[in-house]
Structures are given as C-alpha cells and as structure tokens.
Amino acid sequence: MDGLEVTAGAEAAAAVRQLYVHHAASLRAALRHLVGPAADVDDLLQEVFVVALKRPKALLLAPSPRAWLFGVAVKVSAAARRRARLKAFFGLASAPEPVAPGSLEARVESTQLVWHALATLTDAKREVLVLFEMEGLSGPEVAEALGCPLKTVWTRLHYARREFEKVVRSD
Amino acid sequence: MLDFVEATAEPFTGARFEAVWRASLQRAERGSKPGFGAQLLAFAVACAVGAVATTSLSLLNPGARLRREGVRADAQAELHLRGDDVVIDRGAVRVKRASEPLAIVTPHLTVTITRATALFDVSASATRVRVVEGEVVWRERTFPAGSTLEAPRRTSALALPARAAEIEGCSGSGGAQRACLERLAPGTGLQAQLALYRLGADAHAAGDDRAAARHFSSYLERFATGPFAPEASIGLMLSLDGAGDTTAAAREAELFLQRFAGDPQAAAVREWRKTLP
16 A cells, blocks of 8 residues: 555545455444444444444554544444443433344354343443454554554553453353 | 444345445435434524424424424434425425425435325334325336335345246237236236236336225235235235235235145245244
C-alpha cells in the first residue's frame, strides 16, 4: 500500500469493498462481543464502513487497515454502549435479543456465560480481550486500533484474562 | 485459551452481507445520521417549549415535505428525499398517496405507490411491504390490498420443485406466455395441469404470492389426484407463507403430510412445518 495514490469515488469505494469482504464477518463478531447480545450489530457494522467510505485514504494508507477498522469498531461500540446507557436511564431500552431457536442448551449456556463474563470487565479491558483473544489481532495491531502503547495492551490483557477466567470458573 | 461457540440466529452471508454493504454506501453518500444525544436534545427542547415532539429524526430531516408526500415514519426510522423519490434506509414507515405516483426506495427494492397506502418495514437484511389499500407496483407486478411482499425473500430449505417441461404453443415469454398459459389452464388434460402449475410457480417466483396461492389452490381443487398435486401443495404452503398467512401455510403443510406421506419431499415439509408457529 506504500505510495498508493488514493482518490475519492469509485476506486476508493472498490478498495473499501475488498476490505469489507475480508473483514466484515470478524468485525461484526467483535461488535457483538463488545456491545452485547441486544445490539443491532448490522447497524453498527454499517457505521464502521460509513466511516471507512468517508475516509478511504486514512484507511488504505494505514500501516494495518485491519487494525484501523477494528479501531473504528471499538469507537462505534463505545458510542453504542453510551447510547444504551442513556436509553436505559430514560426507560427507552429495548428488550434483549432472544436466543436463536433450536440452539443446543450447552451452546446457549456457554455463549451467555461469555457475554456475562465480558460484561463484568471495564470497557478498556473488554476491548483488548475481544480484539486480541477473539479476533486474533496482534499486540501491535491492538495498540494501533486502540491508540495506546503496546505495554498498556499487555497490562490490560493480563488483568482482563484474570478477571474473565475468574468469572467463568466461578459459574 | 478461550473456546467460544457463538449461537447466532442467522449466518452473516449472502443477501444480508450485501444489504449491510449497500446501506453503508447509501449512508456514506448521504452523510451521518444525527446521534442519539442530538435526538435527545431536540426532544428536551421541544418539551421545554411545550411542543409535541418525539426523539425521532423528523426535527432534523425535511419532515414537512415528507409529510406533504404522505410519508409518516416511526422514531427510529431513517429516511430522506432524493429528488422526487423517498429513500428509506431503515425503520417502519407508512406511505399514503392520494394521486401522483411516488417511488419508494429501500436497500432491497424500489416500488411505486399511486393512490394507495402501504406499510414499509426496512431492516438491514430485508424490506417487507404490506399493502393496506390500493395497489403497489414492484417489478412490473401489481400487488393489491392485503398482499405482502418481501425482498430479499426469507430463505427456506423447502423449495418449490421446478418442472422443466415445456408447454406446446406457450414457448414465448412475459405477458404473451402468461396469456397462453391462462388460455390453457381452464382445460381438463395434462396440458391444463402443467399450465396451471406454471402460472402458480411463475407468480411465486415474481413475488406475487396471492396470485400464486390462487393458482395452486385451483390446481388442488380441480386435480386433487393429478401428478403435480404434491408440488402444487408445496407451492401453496410457500405462497401462503410468503403472503403472510402462516396459519394457512401450516394447515396446508399438515394436509400434505396426511395426503402425501410417502412423497420424497415429506421429510422436508415436516422440517419446514416446525419453523412455523
């Protein structure tokens, strides 16, 4: 991507589309883990790619476009959590998403346990855990996505794992 | 370290995958929607001056013109005008037109409404339109009051079996072929049965499930022991479901299992029946 001349319009949209094809599914999964089961993840994923389509140069010239996209997803999910807290405060929260019909009990239980454990973490620890452990970003990519030093990533990850395992093992 | 099993309701592929991309493109062209905080502020201001308001986007969109066009949206809907067309990105919208045609565009379809009332429900994965009164035109087909159309269609493991047999004399296409089939359908022989079945299958493929249900019902009434009766029954249950009448669709599925228990499609019908209420 070094030296790539990027212009707005059809070419940029096509390049963003390629990134969508490669990363949409894992971004969507990350958004789900970051915001929780009640979120409209398709809507949040749209928000991520709206940003990408409006800033194609920043995305395509980033050291890691994948990390850039996940960074946007983290910001989008943080905003969604804030909106959810506001809505809950004003009594406007929507009902939680029902569990898929026909799913096996064990799968449902383990998924609910995961969400419960993630929900007990602070936003900062949850973001690091989701990006590193679930979405497989490298440490440097997580640091780039979150805009923090690599050392901070490892520290948060250490505590996030410890707290996560504590909740999972206690259930 | 962590072994997760995600029990998601639907896979993120196909039509849904593409719909999210298209919606992202539309929103990027249009500009960002106002955030919930901005909506809340608008609501608080409206209450403070004693106005009747909601947390909808109507305060920040050209709502007056939309209302003049006969468009009413719920609080979470996102819609805008593009020239003379109304574009609905998401949410529930009611459109009532008294005279001039109006094009309604969603990420999944474009319909024209003239002297009609229709309810649109647009999500990331599909658009569902219920025609309340008058008629709605989609893909050169007319949908009357009481009908429902959906795009992309709900996928189902149960599919209408195709009959590739050509009908002699009806080898044209479009309106000419339909006219030919309608001429043959009232007859009594195998050609009439083929024609009637094809009319139903073509209507179902075009999204006109009410017409499809009529043709398949007619087949089953007139040719209950005909060679295509099992297929007509499947066509009928799928069309009834597509038209929104899941109760009748379930009843037809149960009748199929009584009448055609040995049919190769019986297992598929049994599984499909379980997906209905």
